[in-house]
Amino acid sequence: MHELSLMIALADMIANDAATRGIGRITEVEIEVGELSGAFPHALREAFPLATHATIIDNASLTIIEVPAMAQCQTCPSQFSPVVQGWQCPTCGKSGCLISGTELGVKSYVGEE
Numbered sequence: 508m509h510e511l512s513l514m515i516a517l518a519d520m521i522a523n524d525a526a527t528r529g530i531g532r533i534t535e536v537e538i539e540v541g542e543l544s545g546a547f548p549h550a551l552r553e554a555f556p557l558a559t560h561a562t563i564i565d566n567a568s569l570t571i572i573e574v575p576a577m578a579q580c581q582t583c584p585s586q587f588s589p590v591v592q593g594w595q596c597p598t599c600g601k602s603g604c605l606i607s608g609t610e611l612g613v614k615s616y617v618g619e620e
């Protein structure tokens with residue numbers, strides 16, 4: 508149920524933000540989910556109708572953008588997937604640091620007054 512509570516928190520955030528802009532109904536929501544965020548996109552999709560039921564987001568369309576984990580080598584210009592290749596650069600063998608993949612949040616939404 509991790510994703511349900513996450514989705515409820517995201518829905519709250521959108522509803523609060525929409526309220527400050529005078530938006531009365533949300534029609535589209537776009538969220539970003541990193542490969543290493545700890546959340547599963549399919550579970551978020553399932554949680555969405557439950558989390559948004561009877562809110563101004565009810566019946567909005569949901570787009571989930573899955574962001575792959577990427578590491579940047581600290582020595583050479585290579586970028587690589589730490590999930591597939593581990594933390595050592597496949598080009599030079601030095602260690603890399605994470606540059607994407609932990610995203611979890613609302614990227615954008617569309618609403619009507």
Ligand SMILES: [Zn+2]
Nearest residue numbers: 580583596599
């Ligand atoms: Zn390298």
